[in-house]
Amino acid sequence: MKPTIITIAGPSASGKTLFAQTIHDELIEELGEGGISIIYEDAYYRDQSHLSMEERVETNYDHPDAFEHDLLTEHLEKLTNNEPIQSPVYCYKTHTRTAETNAFAPTKIILVEGILLLSNKKLREQFDIKVYMDTPLDICLIRRIKRDIVERQRSVESVTNQYLETVRPMYHQYIEPSKAWADIVVTRGGKNRMAIEVIKAKIRQISQLPPQK
Ligand SMILES: Nc1ncnc2c1ncn2[C@@H]1O[C@H](COP(=O)(O)OP(=O)(O)O)[C@@H](O)[C@H]1O
Numbered sequence: 273m274k275p276t277i278i279t280i281a282g283p284s285a286s287g288k289t290l291f292a293q294t295i296h297d298e299l300i301e302e303l304g305e306g307g308i309s310i311i312y313e314d315a316y317y318r319d320q321s322h323l324s325m326e327e328r329v330e331t332n333y334d335h336p337d338a339f340e341h342d343l344l345t346e347h348l349e350k351l352t353n354n355e356p357i358q359s360p361v362y363c364y365k366t367h368t369r370t371a372e373t374n375a376f377a378p379t380k381i382i383l384v385e386g387i388l389l390l391s392n393k394k395l396r397e398q399f400d401i402k403v404y405m406d407t408p409l410d411i412c413l414i415r416r417i418k419r420d421i422v423e424r425q426r427s428v429e430s431v432t433n434q435y436l437e438t439v440r441p442m443y444h445q446y447i448e449p450s451k452a453w454a455d456i457v458v459t460r461g462g463k464n465r466m467a468i469e470v471i472k473a474k475i476r477q478i479s480q481l482p483p484q485k
C-alpha cells in the first residue's frame with residue numbers, strides 16, 4: 273500500500289510539533305510498527321559547515337532558500353515508493369547538519385511538519401492531506417520565546433531580534449499566503465482536541481481501523 277502523507281504547516285511555534293507528536297503518540301499502539309512516523313522539515317535546513325559561526329547566525333532561517341526542499345522532495349518520493357531514506361540531522365545550536373543521518377523506513381502514514389512546506393509546489397503535490405496551524409502570531413512569539421530559551425539555548429534578546437528581522441517578515445511574505453493551499457485550518461495551537469480527533473479519525477479510516485466509540 274502506498275503511504276499517505278499528511279503535512280502540518282504554519283508559523284514557528286504555532287504548535288506543529290506538539291500537534292504531530294500527539295497524533296503520533298495516540299495512534300502508534302493501534303497502528304503498530306510501520307504504522308505512523310514524523311518527518312521534520314527542520315532536518316532539511318541546508319548544511320552550513322563551510323560557513324563561520326558569525327555567518328551562520330546571519331542566515332535567514334525563515335526564507336525558503338534556507339531549506340534543501342529538493343532533497344526533501346526526493347526523500348518523500350522514495351518513501352512513497354516504499355523505499356527507505358537516510359534523513360539529515362540538524363543542530364540548532366551550531367546552525368548546521370551533524371555528521372550523522374537517521375535511517376527512516378516508510379510507514380503507512382507519514383506526518384511531515386514545518387513552516388514552509390505549503391509554499392513549495394513540488395512538495396505540495398506530494399501531500400495527500402494539508403493542515404495549517406493558524407495560531408495568532410503574538411501567541412506564537414510568546415511560545416517561541418519560552419521554548420527557545422529552554423530548548424534551543426537562546427536569549428530573549430536573540431529571539432526577539434530574529435523575530436523582527438526575519439521571522440515576522442517571512443511569515444507575511446511566505447507562510448501566511450501558503451494557508452490558501454490547506455485543506456484543514458487549525459486554530460489555537462497543538463492542543464486543539466477536536467482537530468486532533470478529526471485527523472486521527474481520518475487516519476483510522478485510511479488505515480482501515482475500526483472507528484473509536
Ligand atoms: N495550545 C497550546 N497551548 C499551550 N502551549 C502550546 C499549545 N500549542 C503549542 N504549545 C507550546 O508552544 C511551544 C511551541 O510549540 P511547537 O509545537 O514546538 O511549535 P512549532 O512546532 O509549530 O514550532 C511548545 O512549547 C508547545 O508545547
Ligand SMILES: O=c1ccn([C@@H]2O[C@H](COP(=O)(O)O)[C@@H](O)[C@H]2O)c(=O)[nH]1
Nearest residue numbers: 283284285314317333334364367387439
Ligand atoms: O539554525 C536555525 C534554524 C532554524 N531556526 C528557526 O526555527 C524556526 C523553525 O522551526 P519551528 O520548530 O517551526 O519553530 C524558524 O522560524 C527559524 O527562525 C533558527 O532560529 N536557527
